[in-house]
Amino acid sequence: MYNITFQQLATFFAVAERMNITEAASALYISQSSVSKTIQRLEEGIEVKLFVRTNRGLTLTPAGEYLYANFRTPYNSMCKMVRHAKSMTKKKILRIGYPSTYDSSEDYDKLKRLISDYAAAHPDIELDEGLYDFLELKQAISFGDVDIAFTHDFIFSDLPNVTVRRIFKSRVCLAMSAKHPLAALESEKQIDRTALENEVFYTIPFSNEVVDKKRTLVTLSRFGITPKDVHFVQNFQSLIRVLRQGKGMSVCGYFQKAPGHEEIRFFDMPPSGNDPFLAAAWRTNEVSGEARDFIGILPDGTGGLDEL
Numbered sequence: 001m002y003n004i005t006f007q008q009l010a011t012f013f014a015v016a017e018r019m020n021i022t023e024a025a026s027a028l029y030i031s032q033s034s035v036s037k038t039i040q041r042l043e044e045g046i047e048v049k050l051f052v053r054t055n056r057g058l059t060l061t062p063a064g065e066y067l068y069a070n071f072r073t074p075y076n077s078m079c080k081m082v083r084h085a086k087s088m089t090k091k092k093i094l095r096i097g098y099p100s101t102y103d104s105s106e107d108y109d110k111l112k113r114l115i116s117d118y119a120a121a122h123p124d125i126e127l128d129e130g131l132y133d134f135l136e137l138k139q140a141i142s143f144g145d146v147d148i149a150f151t152h153d154f155i156f157s158d159l160p161n162v163t164v165r166r167i168f169k170s171r172v173c174l175a176m177s178a179k180h181p182l183a184a185l186e187s188e189k190q191i192d193r194t195a196l197e198n199e200v201f202y203t204i205p206f207s208n209e210v211v212d213k214k215r216t217l218v219t220l221s222r223f224g225i226t227p228k229d230v231h232f233v234q235n236f237q238s239l240i241r242v243l244r245q246g247k248g249m250s251v252c253g254y255f256q257k258a259p260g261h262e263e264i265r266f267f268d269m270p271p272s273g274n275d276p277f278l279a280a281a282w283r284t285n286e287v288s289g290e291a292r293d294f295i296g297i298l299p300d301g302t303g304g305l306d307e308l
Contacts, residue, residue: 008042009075011035012050016068017100017237019058019259027103056263069234076136080145083128092125094290097146099155100131100236104258107170107278111150118294125290133235134206141281147291152253153279154215155206163284166277167299171254173266174223177246183265191267193224200248201227202239219251223269240264 014024015035025032043050050064060068083095096115102108119127132140134155141149142159149156156164174188182191203216213230220227231248233239240255242248244263254266280298282291 003045004042006075006078008038008045009071011038012042013068013072013075015039015051015058016060016064017259019060021058023259056260068237072133072235073136076130076132079130080140083130084145092290093128094125094148094288094294095128095130095146097130097132097137097140097149099137099151100133101253101255101258102131102150104236104255104261105171105253106256107168107253108150110168111278114297118297122290122293134204138206141283144283144286147288148280148282148294150278150280152276154276156279156281158207159281161284162281165280165295165298165300167280168278169271170276170278172269172271172275173252173254174249174269175243175252175255175264175266176249177243178263178265179246180249180265185267188267188269193226196225196227196249198228200229200231201225202231202233202242202248202250203252204234204236204239205232216251219274222272222274223251225251 011024011028014027015021018024018027021032021035025035028035039050048063048067049061050067051058052061053059083093098108115127119125130140130146134151137146137149137151138155138159140146141156141162152170153164153166156162174191176183182195185191201216201220203212205212209232212232216230217227227249233242236258239250239252240258240260243250244260251269254268255261255264256266258264280295282295287295
């Protein structure tokens, strides 16, 4: 039987999401040596090599990629059960869910300041914060595992009995490997759209592949792009990986803080009325007092609430 601890898994996820021991140590508030030793104990305990060091830094082994993809959901489920057990106490708790892109994009910087201000003004309320893949985040808000969730508005578009408030407009970029010949251009205006017809575009599923592929094609068509095909990757980390490796392109956010971002070229796309918003979502008829107080300080990016 394998001896795996929550601490080892949390450390593994932190390193896998950043591919940097220093950044992982900072996020976990522990020393770099502690991170390295924890990963070493995990690898020894399961007798599997999870990371290799290359000239570009750390990278996951195929086994490491497999375990990351398959460990994340059950780990989150166990953490949610622990959080739910804690919420059964009398202590006031506000459960907040974020997407896995939360620390990789400046889109969330304003939100982070709001949360920090709320925490300072309500020292009696414990913030229980967790990161989720898109599908997991939808399930978390639907099943009541979180009180409020944040991500792009279209992620919540098919959820019943959920109220969505659009907060900040998000940046939309055309992303590709920095080694792609087109990456040397100064702006997207210089890109001949016919040059993209042989490119595969990648996206992350958040509903079902038929609906998501159609939506991606509609988005690309707004920018005059007709791709060779649309493929799906399992999560945000996988999207960054395929972009770095030059396997294809994506129309996505600007992830200037993601590990390996320097190997990706992001072109700002022209703004349109259909650009996504960073949004907050909560169950319409099940709003805790703590959540209501927090909702009250959120800005409204569209002048009203949209109840789906």
